[in-house]
Amino acid sequence: MHTLDVLLQQVVNGLALGMMYALLALGFTMVYGIxxxxxxxxxxxxxxxxxVGLMVLNLMGVTAVSASLQGPALVGTLIVLFLATMVAxxxxxxxxxxxxxxxxxxxxxxxxxxxxxxxxxxxxxxxLLTWGPQAQRFPQLLPNWRWGVGGAEISFKQIVLFVVGLLxxxxxxxxxxxxxxxxxxxxxxxxxxxARMMGIDVDRVVVVTFFLGSALAGAGSLFFGLYYGFTGYxxxxxxxxxxxxxxxxxxxxxIPGAVLGGLLIGLTQSLGGQFLGVxxxxxxxxxxxxIVMVLRPNGLLGTRTPQKA
Amino acid sequence: MRRNLLFGLIALxxxxxxxxxPDGLIAQGKVVKIxxxxxxxxxxxxxxxxxxxxxxxxxxxxxxxxxxxxxKLEAQVFDSATPAxxxxxxxxxxxxxxxxxxxxxxxxxxxxxxxGEGKAISPILSEADMxxxxxxxxxxxxxxxxxxxxxxxxxxxxxxxxxxTDAYQGPNMANYLFxxxxxxxxxxxxxxxxxxxxxxxxxxxxxxELGVKVLGRDRxxxxxxxxxxxxxxxxxxxxxxxxxxxxxxxxAKLAPQGYEVMPRVIKAGSDGVYDLSWPKQSGKxxxxxxxxxxxxxxxxxxxxVEAWVTKFKKEMKRDPTxxxxxxxxxxxxxxxxxxxxxxxxxxxxxxLRDAIQETKLSSIQGPIAFDANGDILxxxxxxxxxRDGEIKYVAVAPEK
Numbered sequence: 001m002h003t004l005d006v007l008l009q010q011v012v013n014g015l016a017l018g019m020m021y022a023l024l025a026l027g028f029t030m031v032y033g034i035x036x037x038x039x040x041x042x043x044x045x046x047x048x049x050x051x052v053g054l055m056v057l058n059l060m061g062v063t064a065v066s067a068s069l070q071g072p073a074l075v076g077t078l079i080v081l082f083l084a085t086m087v088a089x090x091x092x093x094x095x096x097x098x099x100x101x102x103x104x105x106x107x108x109x110x111x112x113x114x115x116x117x118x119x120x121x122x123x124x125x126x127x128l129l130t131w132g133p134q135a136q137r138f139p140q141l142l143p144n145w146r147w148g149v150g151g152a153e154i155s156f157k158q159i160v161l162f163v164v165g166l167l168x169x170x171x172x173x174x175x176x177x178x179x180x181x182x183x184x185x186x187x188x189x190x191x192x193x194x195a196r197m198m199g200i201d202v203d204r205v206v207v208v209t210f211f212l213g214s215a216l217a218g219a220g221s222l223f224f225g226l227y228y229g230f231t232g233y234x235x236x237x238x239x240x241x242x243x244x245x246x247x248x249x250x251x252x253x254x255i256p257g258a259v260l261g262g263l264l265i266g267l268t269q270s271l272g273g274q275f276l277g278v279x280x281x282x283x284x285x286x287x288x289x290x291i292v293m294v295l296r297p298n299g300l301l302g303t304r305t306p307q308k309a
Numbered sequence: 310m311r312r313n314l315l316f317g318l319i320a321l322x323x324x325x326x327x328x329x330x331p332d333g334l335i336a337q338g339k340v341v342k343i344x345x346x347x348x349x350x351x352x353x354x355x356x357x358x359x360x361x362x363x364x365x366x367x368x369x370x371x372x373x374x375x376x377x378x379x380x381k382l383e384a385q386v387f388d389s390a391t392p393a394x395x396x397x398x399x400x401x402x403x404x405x406x407x408x409x410x411x412x413x414x415x416x417x418x419x420x421x422x423x424x425g426e427g428k429a430i431s432p433i434l435s436e437a438d439m440x441x442x443x444x445x446x447x448x449x450x451x452x453x454x455x456x457x458x459x460x461x462x463x464x465x466x467x468x469x470x471x472x473x474t475d476a477y478q479g480p481n482m483a484n485y486l487f488x489x490x491x492x493x494x495x496x497x498x499x500x501x502x503x504x505x506x507x508x509x510x511x512x513x514x515x516x517x518e519l520g521v522k523v524l525g526r527d528r529x530x531x532x533x534x535x536x537x538x539x540x541x542x543x544x545x546x547x548x549x550x551x552x553x554x555x556x557x558x559x560x561a562k563l564a565p566q567g568y569e570v571m572p573r574v575i576k577a578g579s580d581g582v583y584d585l586s587w588p589k590q591s592g593k594x595x596x597x598x599x600x601x602x603x604x605x606x607x608x609x610x611x612x613x614v615e616a617w618v619t620k621f622k623k624e625m626k627r628d629p630t631x632x633x634x635x636x637x638x639x640x641x642x643x644x645x646x647x648x649x650x651x652x653x654x655x656x657x658x659x660x661l662r663d664a665i666q667e668t669k670l671s672s673i674q675g676p677i678a679f680d681a682n683g684d685i686l687x688x689x690x691x692x693x694x695x696r697d698g699e700i701k702y703v704a705v706a707p708e709k
Binding site: 003014224232235274277279 | 350352355392394529533534535537538539541545562566589590
């Protein structure tokens with residue numbers, strides 16, 4: 001391979017990776033935007049999503065590792081898989097909010113955040129106990145097509161990841177900016193008390209936010225499974241931390257910021273690995289984060305949030 | 310006055326307990342406990358399970374025959390993997406060994422499985438004068454006298470092995486790939502663990518000595534899912550071979566992604582990827598052609614061990630590994646030491662350690678004897694290859 005081809009390949013790899021981070025970052029950013037809580041349970045909701053996807057596939061009779069589904073059967077399976085998994089992780093997010101977070105929402109300090117860390121570990125251990133410790137293989141539904149782009153290769157999986165990811169993000173953008181529900185969400189984000197006085201059901205807005213964020217994590221988890229072909233109880237941590245970093249880098253609370261941050265982190269990871277070595281990945285990522293935070297404390301696309309009373 | 314009396318009694322009891330503490334290490338009740346700290350969950354669980362069952366089979370055999378020198382053996386099993394690590398955790402291993410040391414009936418241990426654990430627990434053992442016998446951890450630093458102050462501050466060997474070390478395992482694999490597979494250039498990866506870094510270093514050094522071009526060296530984060538970045542970079546360098554020093558957590562992902570990015574490159578690992586669950590974790594086609602090694606002679610397919618293998622499969626309901634056999638033998642080393650110590654001296658950890666140092670045992674893996682540092686005198690490294698979802702013995706690795 002030529003140097004330029006390698007570079008091009010790394011850009012393709014980085015953008016695909018970034019898309020996955022972006023989908024996860026959206027969940028962090030939405031919850032933070034609404035209730036100013038860093039929801040660490042999001043890592044584990046993502047991880048749980050991969051196992052939910054596995055179960056859904058098993059229920060549909062897809063157990064072979066290289067499934068030979070084609071045409072309408074494949075499309076149908078994918079639609080059921082995404083719908084079922086996203087609803088399941090969405091409901092999981094709502095349950096976490098309802099059972100663990102709402103009772104401590106008005107407690108000031110770090111209690112709610114610590115609660116989310118606790119929930120994360122409970123989910124990790126539940127998956128460990130039910131699925132066992134080893135990597136589980138995830139059925140490879142998508143065909144292994146590849147196309148040459150110059151000297152680099154782009155795979156069908158990467159294209160699907162891109163197209164579906166972008167569609168989900170646009171749908172979210174539309175929901176937040178163009179619907180009444182979105183207006184209520186934005187109002188709650190600005191000032192929950194004022195929103196409540198205007199007749200907005202803040203609790204409902206928070207529930208919807210958790211549902212949407214967790215459903216996106218579910219979609220992200222399916223991309224993870226279909227793209228890498230495996231899952232394990234420990235996958236949430238590294239991917240989740242990078243996604244969280246993406247959200248902060250882009251400006252936590254900002255939806256386009258989360259997407260930009262995700263793509264940037266993905267590219268940083270692949271180009272940094274190419275030029276400096278993958279052992280430096282975390283050093284590079286967090287150095288960039290610190291530099292951006294020092295120069296722009298609200299992140300790349302973040303805006304100064306109005307002071308809350 | 311009564312209160313003072315009570316106080317006095319408590320103080321007296323405390324003093325007596327403290328004073329008798331070192332002697333408290335003498336085994337009572339005719340049971341000797343053997344500590345087993347293994348990564349029974351996490352990515353390396355399958356290998357650890359085989360090792361545990363090897364030890365259990367030996368203990369069952371000994372106990373069925375009425376024990377050794379009147380003592381029954383009892384296994385004290387702890388998991389050394391944590392969910393946070395997703396694999397072995399040196400800090401957890403240290404906690405486990407401290408529990409062994411705190412139990413006066415535990416006189417010796419079998420393990421650890423991983424060198425990263427070994428580095429954490431060796432000083433604890435040295436402090437307690439307690440021997441452990443590792444059936445699988447191969448990092449040479451732990452027993453190297455150069456690092457004595459770090460790993461055995463009290464001087465005497467406490468870390469014995471029924472396998473040889475990476476001072477042979479890494480270099481001999483380089484010899485094999487150079488002589489038998491015509492390797493001219495190689496890229497070296499490790500997984501950042503004590504074992505992985507050490508064996509990758511020793512492989513890389515030997516490859517350089519042989520005139521093989523080392524195109525680069527990088528480190529995988531075992532928790533990372535995406536290795537496409539580094540594999541794309543390696544593909545751009547066009548190497549003959551890829552060597553991976555490390556254990557299963559990274560390997561489970563390296564194999565499928567390596568197969569996708571560069572299917573035709575020779576790929577080799579160490580005993581860290583001699584794991585029967587690898588095809589299940591990564592896919593049969595992904596592990597096809599991978600070389601791996603064992604720091605022991607090939608045993609499981611040897612006709613001499615056939616009866617043992619049959620018995621193991623029947624009693625333990627799984628396939629054995631070579632390290633199940635080295636683990637089985639580790640228990641016999643301890644039993645043999647108890648047998649030689651009990652009639653002459655009090656059965657303490659220190660006396661048992663001294664007896665283990667003097668071991669001259671003929672076992673199913675051949676003669677077992679240790680040098681002054683605890684390393685086994687027989688230094689055979691075996692080479693294997695994954696073919697059609699099964700691990701096949703290839704050859705004894707050349708020593709030069």
